Amino acid sequence: MSILITAANSAPAYKLKKLLNNDNVIMGDHMDLPDFMLKPGKLIRLPDPKSTSYTHEMLTLCLDMGVETVYLFRQAEVDLLLESETLFNEYNIKILVEK
Structure with missing residues (x-):
């Protein structure tokens, strides 16, 4: 099973990833991420919290x-x-x- 960390474009998210020391960590963000970061599969684009179906989109993901x-x-x-x-x-x- 995997772990999802949001706010992938922030330093605290990367600090947590390092602390977890787990190969099954997925980093994601709903904010703009450069395409070169998304293509290798290191990061994923998350649903936008402004979406009316955000909760269901996150559950599905x-x-x-x-x-x-x-x-x-x-x-x-x-x-x-x-x-x-x-x-x-x-x-x-x-x-x-x-936090």
Whole structure:
């Protein structure tokens, strides 16, 4: 199973990745990422929290990629996904907030 870390274009996200020391870490961001970073598969583009279906898009992405833990860094993501934490828990996906 994989771990998803959001805010991939931020230093705290990379610090967490290094601390986790896990080969199954996926870095993602909904903000603009250069194409050269996306093409090698090192980073993925996440759904935008402004989307009305953001929660369902994130759940689908987690299920499709076998994500069991999501580390959130941005407040917009935190606000929306914590409202749906019960739904994610039903699929054994943990939502964790990082600061």
